[in-house]
Amino acid sequence: MRSPWNIPTNILADRLKRLESAGIVASTPYQKRPVRYAYALTPKGSALGEVLLAFVRWEKSKSEYEHCWGAQACLRDEHGQRRTVRL
Numbered sequence: 133m134r135s136p137w138n139i140p141t142n143i144l145a146d147r148l149k150r151l152e153s154a155g156i157v158a159s160t161p162y163q164k165r166p167v168r169y170a171y172a173l174t175p176k177g178s179a180l181g182e183v184l185l186a187f188v189r190w191e192k193s194k195s196e197y198e199h200c201w202g203a204q205a206c207l208r209d210e211h212g213q214r215r216t217v218r219l
Contacts, residue, residue: 156180 148171149156156177159169173181 151177 135165148157148159152159152171155174157171158174161167162170
């Protein structure tokens with residue numbers, strides 16, 4: 133398993149197990165050897181989308197930073213130009 137965000141596989145597997153235990157995602161095997169699973173949001177997980185979106189909207193209204201993928205932050209300078217800052 134390779135993560136497009138370069139998350140170590142043991143951490144990714146642990147997080148997926150936790151999300152599954154909490155009822156946020158459900159796994160379905162799609163391959164027998166080796167066993168591989170597809171993950172999908174449950175209704176409980178889908179309901180969290182609105183909560184997370186509310187957090188994002190709130191954060192954007194309170195901060196000059198726009199979050200980017202990875203260990204960086206994006207912000208706009210006084211001229212409105214986007215600048216990326218490595219964290």
